[in-house]
Amino acid sequence: MACALDIIGDHWTLLVIRDLMFLGRHEYKDMLAGEEGISSNILSGRLKKLEGAGIITFVQHPESKRRKLYYLTQKGKDLVYIMLDVARWADKHLDDKVVIPEDRRFFLDMPAETVANTVFDKLAAWEKEFIGGSL
Amino acid sequence: MACALDIIGDHWTLLVIRDLMFLGRHEYKDMLAGEEGISSNILSGRLKKLEGAGIITFVQHPESKRRKLYYLTQKGKDLVYIMLDVARWADKHLDDKVVIPEDRRFFLDMPAETVANTVFDKLAAWEKEFIGGSL
């Protein structure tokens, strides 16, 4: 538990992972523009830390040398179960403060495995387009 | 997600909850003696924060005026699903660094609901002895 929390137990790390897992934000600038307003230095540090931990990796953007496309490794994708439980808990106990977006709300009523497979499929499709397609 | 992480997204909070949920540490001094070595000021702060968030509460120890018995509310107990997923993820992906204690290892092979019910039953028995018994 403590070792896992060394990696994912801070305010911003799981938000970066959420961007990659659910929101289709694969670029630095997309994550920087997120509604929570992460600072550029924090984002930069978290991306490096997550890369070092083997949770994310990246390829060069096919249209630009300077842009990078970040995406989750399987180690990162497996965090979906934790993410889902956090969302379920927040929905149940913080429902006055929390609004789960409608387009993802139905996830909460699905079995975890179904959600995981849906997410995995979506990420695989993205990878096929941007990673598989460019190699 | 962000709101939940404001509460539980830090290094020590989930460790305090783990103490209350799995390790039967219900007193300040028990948590302070934990193997991770939390500082007294940090522990004090986290207990207050968790109490303020409605995740834990406490009663006076039946044998002493100064001692307190902390325990989880239902809001706190429901974090068991997140805790279990964190443990599963760590076991799968950090297995070189992580040793799951043998006396709790079998939890990883059980369905989440079974684990939750086991934990809930154990906590209810504790509460019946220390809370119900003293009122």
Next chain:
DNA sequence: AAATTTCACTTGCATAATGCAATTATTTAC
């Protein structure tokens, strides 16, 4: 009853992390 110990904190202070704004280097667009 006086002295000691236990307990749940609190305080002081050094170090580290965070947050914001501005800057930099490189790449792309015009």
Next chain:
DNA sequence: GTAAATAATTGCATTATGCAAGTGAAATTT
């Protein structure tokens, strides 16, 4: 060539953390 976009980095103020020591009340020992 000039200007804009991108992925960072730097400087600096504020905040959080970590350690050691201290505090005051309650319990225990003598």
